[in-house]
Structures are given as C-alpha cells and as structure tokens.
C-alpha cells in the first residue's frame with residue numbers, strides 16, 4: 001500500500017487500495033468472494049483469530065475487497081482506520097450500540113435523517129440507549145445535557161434535509177472538556193468536509209449516497225479519527241478492549257465484537273462498486289456543488305418559490321459555518337418550500353430530468369417530498385424540529401448540465417402555478 005502523505009487526498013485515493021503485485025498485476029481492486037481464509041497450521045489460524053497475527057478468517061469480519069474500500073475512507077478522512085458496513089444505518093447502529101449500549105445516553109441533533117431518528121426513538125431505547133434531542137447550535141443546551149451517562153454527541157455535518165450546518169469545532173471543544181466522543185454523520189461527503197480537522201472523533205457515512213455516486217450500491221462506513229482517549233471511566237465497558245488494543249480499542253471492539261455479533265458486513269460486490277464510486281468522488285463533488293450553487297441562486301430569484309434552503313446562499317443563517325466546514329463548497333443538497341403540498345406534488349410530477357426517489361447523492365439529480373415519504377412516520381413535533389414541512393422538497397443535484405436542470409425547474413414551477 002503506497003500512502004504518501006505529501007500527495008493530495010484525491011491522488012492517494014486512487015492508489016491506496018492494494019498492491020497490484022498481490023493480485024497478478026490487477027490495477028483495479030479485484031472482487032474476492034471467498035467466505036473463509038485458510039492458514040497453513042492450526043497455530044497460525046489461532047494467531048489470526050486472536051489478533052496476534054494479521055490476516056483474514058471469515059468474511060463477516062474482514063475481506064480483502066472490503067478492506068480496500070476501508071483504506072480509501074481512511075485516506076480521505078485521515079483516520080486511524082475504518083470499518084465498512086452493510087449500510088449507513090448499520091454504521092450508525094453499530095457505533096451507537098458499542099458506545100452507549102446498557103444505559104448510555106446520546107445527545108443528538110433533531111435535524112437529522114428520519115431513519116436515524118427512528119433508530120434513536122424506537123429501536124435503541126429497549127437496548128438501554130436513550131437520546132436527548134438538542135439543537136446543536138445551542139451550545140449551552142448541549143453542555144447542559146451532558147451527564148455521567150453521556151457516551152456521544154451525534155450530529156450530521158449538514159442536516160438532511162434541514163440544511164443546518166454543525167460547527168464541529170465548537171461542539172468538539174465542549175465534547176473535549178467532558179471527555180465525550182463527538183460523532184459526525186458526514187452528509188457533506190469526505191471530500192468537501194473532513195470532520196477530523198474540526199475535532200470530530202468518529203465519522204460515519206452512508207456510502208450509498210455520494211460515495212457510490214451512481215445509486216447502485218448500499219453501504220456504510222465508520223472511521224475512527226484516532227484522536228479520542230477511550231480509557232476514562234465514562235467508557236468503562238470498553239476497558240478490556242483498551243487494555244488489549246490501546247488506541248485501536250474502538251475499531252477492535254467494533255469489528256471483533258459488534259460486527260461479528262450483529263453481522264452487518266458489507267458484501268465484496270458492493271465494496272467493488274463503492275471503490276469505483278469513491279475514486280471519482282472528488283471530481284463529481286466539484287461538479288455537483290457548482291451545479292447546486294447555480295441552481296440555488298436561480299431558484300432564489302423566483303418569486304414563486306417561498307424559500308430556498310441552501311447553505312451556500314449568503315443569506316443562509318449557517319453560511320459562514322458552512323463555508324468553514326465545507327472548504328467553501330457548501331454541498332449538493334438543497335431544500336425548497338413551495339407554499340403547499342399540492343404545489344410540491346405538481347412540481348415533482350412536471351419535472352422531466354429530476355428523478356422522484358428516496359435517495360440522494362446519485363449522478364442524476366433527484367427530488368423527494370420528505371413529509372409524505374422518508375419522514376412520514378415522524379409525529380408533527382419531531383417533523384418540525386427536523387426541519388421538515390408539508391411544503392418542503394429536498395433536491396440532490398447531480399452531474400447534468402446545469403442549464404438543463406434550470407430549464408426543467410422552470411417548466412415545473414410554471415406547471416405548479
């Protein structure tokens with residue numbers, strides 16, 4: 001593995017997956033489908049099993065193609081290491097179960113993806129994991145919510161679809177004072193936002209989105225920044241892992257306990273698709289962000305659009321934070337308010353290029369009405385605190401020519417009068 005830290009991340013990303021010599025000169029990472037991995041002797045297999053020797057034993061715990069994808073994430077996020085998961089949800093749940101299982105508390109932003117809200121409100125409480133919902137820009141409230149049982153502060157880098165931007169530097173300062181792990185679900189993508197540089201300890205991705213970039217594979221990632229000390233009493237349940245694996249404790253426990261027991265591993269076929277996606281992430285994000293900025297500016301001039309919520313618009317309340325967090329790129333997601341649900345539906349039905357789907361981060365531009373789809377099971381109050389209104393649409397901007405996107409929106413707005 002050639003990881004030359006003098007090179008730009010976009011360069012390293014393309015050359016970090018494997019040594020071609022290990023695979024008959026194959027330049028692209030091959031798909032290794034073997035479920036089990038042989039060692040020459042019983043003693044050697046025992047050594048790999050117990051972590052005393054490197055190697056693979058069983059593909060639920062590790063697989064060479066999946067490892068190659070984990071290397072890419074580690075390079076992009078400048079992490080200590082990564083674990084790939086079956087989906088973004090599996091990455092979120094594995095992390096929170098490890099950190100907070102058994103009467104642990106999470107402080108979470110309400111302005112997050114509906115699926116994560118469901119996880120925190122429905123599935124995790126019976127496992128003894130309880131959530132305090134706190135506005136991540138109310139720093140006094142974040143600090144006040146910290147108790148001896150707090151195991152993590154959880155936020156998305158750009159809230160989906162609220163478009164609120166987390167100031168990770170400020171949250172990390174609070175988390176650091178109390179020795180609490182700061183987790184960032186990096187909706188902004190590892191190319192335009194590197195949460196480690198702003199103090200986040202754990203970074204999560206739904207790789208199904210911009211990392212895949214082609215809407216063809218579900219996957220997730222957990223990256224450990226390597227900057228957190230897991231030894232204090234707040235994480236006493238991880239003591240055994242800390243004693244054995246020191247600063248690798250979180251990754252070791254995640255892979256060898258949670259992933260092994262819950263089984264949410266990534267398939268090598270999906271890993272291969274996601275590796276290809278990751279390779280072109282930098283260039284795609286440049287184009288998607290430029291398109292999004294132009295489309296948002298155009299929509300913002302329309303008198304028949306009640307509100308354009310895009311953190312790259314100078315009037316957006318989080319414009320300054322977004323500039324800092326995304327290196328001035330602001331992301332490729334935006335939200336629109338059209339006044340009524342009926343207008344939203346008419347607009348969607350009249351679009352010819354944007355696809356009406358519950359996904360984001362495709363090469364194609366996508367649109368969805370969250371209140372009737374992804375977030376429809378949230379109660380009214382949760383919907384509002386998640387920034388979801390009945391007249392709100394989420395748009396994920398793709399790689400098309402931006403003039404075509406603008407013309408499509410223009411026609412659909414006229415049809416939605």
Ligand SMILES: Cc1ncc(COP(=O)(O)O)c(C=O)c1O
Pocket residue numbers: 087088089090092113115116156160185187205206207208209218219220
């Ligand atoms: C911010 C965020 N986190 C997590 C997820 C879950 O990811 P997946 O669909 O890969 O399970 C999503 C999916 O929409 C998301 O938008």
